[in-house]
Amino acid sequence: MSAPGGLSLYRRVTGLVAAVMAVTGIGLGVVAASYARGAADDAYDRLMVAAALQIAESVYTQDGRLLADPPFSAFETLALAPDDRVFYAVAGPDGAVLTGYDDLPPAVRVDPPGAGSAVGDGTFRGVPVRVAAARRYIPDAATPGWVRVALAQTNEARGALARDLTVKALALLAVMMLLGFLAALAAVRLALAPLARVERTMCERDPKDLAPLAIETPREIGALVGAINGFTTRLSRHQAVLQRFVAEASHQIRTPLAALSSQVEMLAWSETGTGPEAEERRARLTRIRARTRELARLTNQLLDHAMVSHRIESVPFAPVDLAELGRQVLRDAASSAVGSLSAPFELDLAFEGPETPVLVLGDAISLREALGNLVGNAIKHGARARLEIAVRDLGRLGEIAVIDDGPGIPPEDRERVTRPFEGGPGRGERGEGAQKGAGLGLSIASDVVAAHGGRLAFATLADGRFSVSLTIPAAVATARAA
Amino acid sequence: MSRAFRLAAGLVLALLLGMGAARAIETHRFPAPGAEAVSLNLHAATDVAAMRPLIEDFQATRPDVGITYTEYVTAELFDRMRVACEGAGGVDLVLSSSVDQLVKLVNDGCAEKLGLASTGLPRWTRWRDELFGFTFEPAVIVYNRDAVRPEDVRRTRAELIDLLRADPERYAGRIGTYDVTSSGIGYLFSAYDARAGAVFGRVMEALGRARVSLSCCTTDILDALSAGRLAIGYNLLGSYAVAAVRAGAPLRVVIPRDYTLVLSRAIFVPKRAPHTEAARAFVAYLLSARGQARARETSFAFGFDGNTVPEADGPALPPASAILRPIEISPELLAIQDRAKRARLLGDWRSAVGAPVEAGAR
Numbered sequence: 047m048s049a050p051g052g053l054s055l056y057r058r059v060t061g062l063v064a065a066v067m068a069v070t071g072i073g074l075g076v077v078a079a080s081y082a083r084g085a086a087d088d089a090y091d092r093l094m095v096a097a098a099l100q101i102a103e104s105v106y107t108q109d110g111r112l113l114a115d116p117p118f119s120a121f122e123t124l125a126l127a128p129d130d131r132v133f134y135a136v137a138g139p140d141g142a143v144l145t146g147y148d149d150l151p152p153a154v155r156v157d158p159p160g161a162g163s164a165v166g167d168g169t170f171r172g173v174p175v176r177v178a179a180a181r182r183y184i185p186d187a188a189t190p191g192w193v194r195v196a197l198a199q200t201n202e203a204r205g206a207l208a209r210d211l212t213v214k215a216l217a218l219l220a221v222m223m224l225l226g227f228l229a230a231l232a233a234v235r236l237a238l239a240p241l242a243r244v245e246r247t248m249c250e251r252d253p254k255d256l257a258p259l260a261i262e263t264p265r266e267i268g269a270l271v272g273a274i275n276g277f278t279t280r281l282s283r284h285q286a287v288l289q290r291f292v293a294e295a296s297h298q299i300r301t302p303l304a305a306l307s308s309q310v311e312m313l314a315w316s317e318t319g320t321g322p323e324a325e326e327r328r329a330r331l332t333r334i335r336a337r338t339r340e341l342a343r344l345t346n347q348l349l350d351h352a353m354v355s356h357r358i359e360s361v362p363f364a365p366v367d368l369a370e371l372g373r374q375v376l377r378d379a380a381s382s383a384v385g386s387l388s389a390p391f392e393l394d395l396a397f398e399g400p401e402t403p404v405l406v407l408g409d410a411i412s413l414r415e416a417l418g419n420l421v422g423n424a425i426k427h428g429a430r431a432r433l434e435i436a437v438r439d440l441g442r443l444g445e446i447a448v449i450d451d452g453p454g455i456p457p458e459d460r461e462r463v464t465r466p467f468e469g470g471p472g473r474g475e476r477g478e479g480a481q482k483g484a485g486l487g488l489s490i491a492s493d494v495v496a497a498h499g500g501r502l503a504f505a506t507l508a509d510g511r512f513s514v515s516l517t518i519p520a521a522v523a524t525a526r527a528a
Numbered sequence: 529m530s531r532a533f534r535l536a537a538g539l540v541l542a543l544l545l546g547m548g549a550a551r552a553i554e555t556h557r558f559p560a561p562g563a564e565a566v567s568l569n570l571h572a573a574t575d576v577a578a579m580r581p582l583i584e585d586f587q588a589t590r591p592d593v594g595i596t597y598t599e600y601v602t603a604e605l606f607d608r609m610r611v612a613c614e615g616a617g618g619v620d621l622v623l624s625s626s627v628d629q630l631v632k633l634v635n636d637g638c639a640e641k642l643g644l645a646s647t648g649l650p651r652w653t654r655w656r657d658e659l660f661g662f663t664f665e666p667a668v669i670v671y672n673r674d675a676v677r678p679e680d681v682r683r684t685r686a687e688l689i690d691l692l693r694a695d696p697e698r699y700a701g702r703i704g705t706y707d708v709t710s711s712g713i714g715y716l717f718s719a720y721d722a723r724a725g726a727v728f729g730r731v732m733e734a735l736g737r738a739r740v741s742l743s744c745c746t747t748d749i750l751d752a753l754s755a756g757r758l759a760i761g762y763n764l765l766g767s768y769a770v771a772a773v774r775a776g777a778p779l780r781v782v783i784p785r786d787y788t789l790v791l792s793r794a795i796f797v798p799k800r801a802p803h804t805e806a807a808r809a810f811v812a813y814l815l816s817a818r819g820q821a822r823a824r825e826t827s828f829a830f831g832f833d834g835n836t837v838p839e840a841d842g843p844a845l846p847p848a849s850a851i852l853r854p855i856e857i858s859p860e861l862l863a864i865q866d867r868a869k870r871a872r873l874l875g876d877w878r879s880a881v882g883a884p885v886e887a888g889a890r
Contacts, residue, residue, distance in 0.1 A: 114868040118723055121863040125856075129656045131635045132859045136868070145868035171637060 056234055063230040071223050075216055082211035086204040087165075087176070090127055094178035095163045097123045098197040101136060102182040105144070110188040114144045127203030133170055134198070139184070139191025150196050170198045240267040244274070256282035289356045296349035303345060307338045347486040350415050351466075354490055357412045358497035365521040366410045367403035368446045372435040375417045379425065379433075393429055399437030405521040406444040408498045413518075416494035419487035420448040420514050428452025428512060440517065443500070447515035454512030460504045464492040491516065554599045558583050562591030566806040570595050571609070573602040573624040573712070574793060575747065578771070581826035586813045593806050601744065602626035602712030606633070612798065613638035620807040623795040625765070626712030627661065627857050628864040630794050634659045635862060639796040642808050647815040649832055650847060652856040653792045661792025661857050662814040663828040666766040666845065667717050668788075670750070671780040675702065675759035683842070684786040685727045688762075692734040700738050702759040704749040707742035708877050713791065714744075717763045719864050719873055720789050720855055727786070732880035735762065740881060753779055765791070766840060770829040773839040783842025790845065790854045793828075 100120040106113055114136045124132050135146035143150075150170060163180040175198040182193050240263045247261055258275035314331045317324065376397050406413075417435075424433050429450035438445045455463055466489040488502075491514075495502045500518035507513055556576050560567075572579065576599050583595055600608065605622070606629040612619055613633060624630055633639065639658035647654065653661035669688065671681055682688040692699060706714020721728035741758060743749045746768045752758040754777035761769075769781045795814065797807040813819045820831065829837045834845035834852065845852045855861070863869055 113872065114866075115872050116863055116866045116869055118860060118863045121860045125858045125860050128651075128858065130859070131637070131656075132862055133635075145866050173637070 056238060059234045060231055063227060063234075067223050067227055067230075071219060074219055078215035078219060079208075079212045082215060083208045085211060086208035089207065090176065090199070090204040091165045091178065093123050093126055094176065094197055094199055095165065095180065097121070098134075098163055098178045098180035098195045101134065101197070102180045102193060102195045105136065105182060105184060105193045107184060107187050110186075112138045112144060112184065112187050112193065114193075116145065124197075124199060127199060130200045130202050131173070132197070132199050133175070135196045137194045137196070139187070139189055139193065144193075150198060168198065173200055175200055176204065237266075240264055241270075244271060248274070256285075285359065289352055292352035293349060293356075296345050296352065299345050300342070300349070303338070303342050307335075307342055310335050310338050344486070347419070347490065350419070351486050351490050351493075354412045354415050354494055357409050358494060361409045361412075363407045363409055363498070365405045366408045366413055367405055368413075368444045368518075369399045369402075369404050369437045371410065371414055371417060372399060372437045372446055373397055375414060375421055376435050378418060379421045392431065393425065394432040396432065396434040397437075398434060400439060402439075404437050404439045404444045404446075406498070406500075406518040407521045408518055412494045412497070413516075416491040416516065417446065417448070419490050420516075423487045424448050424450040424452065424514070428454065436513075439520075442520055443517045444520050445515055445517045447513045449507065449511050449513045451511050454506055455504055457504075464488045464502065488514075553601070553604075556580075556597040556599070558587065558595040558597060560592055560594035561587050564594045565592035566803045567594040567596060568620040568803055568806055568810065569598070569618055570621040570623065570810075571598050571600065571605055571619050572622075573600050573605040573626060575599070575768075578767075578827035579623075582814065582819060582822055585819070585822045586810055589813060589818075590806065590809055593809070595810075602629060603710070605629075606712070609633055609638065609798070610636075617798060618802055619798050620801045620803050621795060621797060621810060623793070624712070625665075625791060625793045626716060627659075627792065627794045627855060628716055628861040629712060630659055630796060631655065631857060631859070631861040632865040634796060635859065638798050640799050640801060640804060642797060642811060644808070644812055644815060648817065649815060649820075650854070652854050652858065653794075653832075655857045655859075659794050659796045659857055660811055660815060661794040662811075662819070663767065663791075663793040663823060664830045664832045664834070665791045665793065665828060666783050666788045666830060666840075666842075667763045667791065668766040668769055668840065668842070669782045669784060670753055670761040670764050670769045671782065672753050672756055672759050673778045673780050675756055676780070681780060681782060681841075683782055684784055685731050686786065688760075689727075689730050689734045692738050696737060699759055701741065702757075703735055703738050703762065704741040704743055704752055704758040704760070705735060705762040705764075706746075706749075707744055709874060710744040713746070713765060714763070715870070715873070716791065716855060716864060717789055718877055719869075720853065721763070722873060722876070724787055724789070724853055729876075729880060731762070732877060736880055736882040742881075750777065750779070753777070763789075766830060767828040770837055770839045771827060774829075781840040781842075783840055783845070785843055785851065787851045787853050788842070788845060790852060792854070792857060794857055 097120040100123065101114070101116045104115045104117050104120075106115070116134070116136070121132070124130075133147045133150055135148065135150040136144045138144055163178060165176065165178045168175055168177045178197045178199075180195045180197075182195075184190060184193050240261075243261060244259065244263065244267065247259060256278045258279065259271050261271060263271050310331065314328070314335055317328050317331055319327070376395050380395055421433065421435070429452050432451050434449040436445075436447045436449055438447075466486055492502050495516045495518065498518045500516060503515050503517070505513045505515065554576065558580075576597055579597065583597070587593060587595070602624055603626075605624055606626065609617070609619070609622055609629075610633070611617070613636060622630065622633070634656060639656070641657045642660075643657065644660060645654070645657050647660070649661070669682070680691060682691050692703075706717070708715040708718045718728070718732075721731070740762075741752070743752070746765045749758065749761045749764060750768060750772045753761050754772060766781060766783065769779060773779050773781060795811055797804060797811065801807050814823075824831045829839065830845075832847070834847065834849060836842065836844045843849070843851065
């Protein structure tokens with residue numbers, strides 16, 4: 047799914063999800079802590095306000111004098127924050143402290159806006175405290191006015207509650223985040239599953255099969271499958287066009303070339319003059335004839351190559367008998383050699399192989415073309431007096447070899463000569479003129495054998511003869527393997 | 529300490545108090561049994577005789593600690609500590625039965641946190657990990673066996689009121705209780721009595737009509753009861769009463785059956801105490817199983833399990849008991865310390881008891 051060095055899509059998505067969750071988690075944690083603080087403040091503020099109101103309620107007048115009697119219940123209410131210190135002051139309308147802490151500073155005494163109560167933060171005796179204030183109007187005092195109660199309490203209980211709430215919220219948050227992350231992982235895997243299916247289908251598919259993919263995919267992946275299908279369609283169309291062009295071009299060139307060739311032949315025969323000028327003309331004609339023949343050969347090979355390339359890309363394989371193939375090619379070689387001007391010498395053709403068929407899985411026409419090219423090469427460049435086709439059954443493989451008594455190809459050139467237009471100049475050439483390699487024979491043979499899953503090998507035998515062999519998986523072995 | 533000495537000490541105390549010039553009453557030295565490394569300065573409003581067995585047992589576990597024990601009455605200790613709290617007082621431990629005063633001191637930031645939260649004692653005995661109650665002391669009614677007929681022994685406050693009403697002259701002048709204006713425990717008990725219900729007002733009224741004898745200190749009242757000068761003592765510290773019975777006094781200790789106030793004597797280590805570690809070790813000892821067992825064997829007969837004591841006539845007081853009214857060491861006690869409330873409670877008390885009576889036992 048990922049190109050080497052490319053980032054995994056899965057990892058990228060999970061990384062993104064993790065990053066988003068981490069940021070969200072931190073944000074929610076901060077919010078949770080703030081809410082917890084607020085909730086704890088709210089809970090204990092209510093207790094403080096209740097206590098302050100109770101104390102305010104306890105103020106009474108006796109003979110016009112203001113008196114306070116802070117009730118037990120107010121302190122019991124405050125003791126619900128069990129370990130917190132409590133400071134309070136009850137002040138009359140004139141500001142004189144009736145009871146409590148005289149030094150509870152006015153700054154800490156929150157003045158409620160109305161007749162009710164208020165809360166705030168402050169510091170008393172160097173300790174941070176929460177402050178609640180309440181006031182009550184006393185009409186029957188000597189000087190009627192507001193009695194104010196200031197209540198300060200340390201923050202231990204509310205801090206503990208806030209911490210407790212925060213920890214619980216964070217634990218819940220952590221569990222939720224973990225579940226969310228796992229769900230995201232699962233979702234990403236699920237979302238990427240069709241991609242894996244496409245990949246598997248593509249891998250398992252026969253390379254020759256350029257038909258559109260028919261996979262059930264979600265809409266999001268549908269576009270990708272469509273693109274792949276579009277591409278393969280264009281590719282197959284393009285391939286067909288190219289092959290048709292090469293085939294047609296070769297075919298179109300062949301006809302005028304044949305005419306040209308015969309004209310040159312005729313011209314050569316008709317040149318019967320003597321003298322240095324005539325000699326000169328004859329030599330030129332000979333060179334033209336050789337070049338023309340080379341051109342014809344090349345054109346044929348191009349045509350063959352196009353044909354073979356097309357076949358091995360598109361024709362399904364079937365069992366082929368290598369022995370029969372060898373005999374056939376040998377017969378063709380014999381007949382063509384008779385008519386060919388290119389072999390004006392005696393050549394023994396021999397076949398060695400079992401009577402029983404040696405079956406391999408392949409395309410008979412391509413294989414015949416490959417073998418024909420090897421034989422053609424051997425006649426043209428190698429064989430001096432004898433050419434042999436040897437077929438062997440190697441069990442899981444079938445082997446067919448073209449063996450000649452020529453000089454062979456030097457080991458250092460063997461790899462190079464299987465590439466198109468890399469004929470072997472190292473190979474002794476005979477016939478007229480110095481034909482440069484520029485051949486496709488070995489290249490075609492190499493492509494065909496590669497398409498069959500086999501290999502092409504060069505060897506110098508013990509008796510000094512040169513062998514080019516094709517080994518191809520046997521039909522039975524392939525069937526078994528499949 | 530012999531009774532004679534105690535009486536003498538009481539007389540000295542009365543004299544000193546009468547002169548209004550007293551500060552430290554007695555100083556006792558408990559030298560370390562081993563090589564003394566630390567000398568703790570313990571200021572207490574508790575009879576040294578009650579604390580002596582505990583101090584000596586503690587010193588068996590910590591032979592390097594010597595203790596200087598300075599004994600105060602509660603109000604004196606409170607005044608001393610309010611001053612000491614401001615600056616370095618050189619005090620390592622403060623121990624008092626007037627827990628409301630201790631709560632006030634702790635609330636004002638005088639105490640050090642000790643890290644002793646997980647003791648086996650009930651939650652109501654400790655506050656802020658700074659102040660720790662270590663005794664279980666019911667407020668009891670004490671009768672002189674010779675002066676009160678067994679059939680006259682009353683076990684609830686309502687019955688006591690009925691007894692006094694039925695025959696006002698029989699016990700006139702022979703009932704003793706604390707003078708709440710001078711006794712911290714008396715004030716504490718009466719405040720909680722007043723809080724517990726309306727019956728207390730009638731008790732005070734009845735006591736006032738019977739010309740109650742008022743005293744500053746538990747030992748004074750117990751001595752007067754033992755000597756037969758008083759017949760009934762109301763709201764006395766049960767632990768001291770049981771100790772007196774164990775010492776042979778002809779007393780009957782009754783735990784009230786309507787409700788029972790329970791006080792827990794408390795201790796704290798002041799901030800900037802010179803020897804915090806050893807002081808903490810002493811507090812930890814008092815709270816430990818060993819310290820608790822020792823306290824029950826010797827000075828403070830009652831335990832936190834609330835089991836009955838042979839010398840006391842009354843119900844068991846398990847933690848779930850409905851009649852148990854512990855004086856919780858918590859900010860609640862700040863209400864007791866509120867000066868307006870105190871003024872009002874004292875006013876109510878005075879008007880109930882009648883004109884302030886200067887007791888003969890004082």
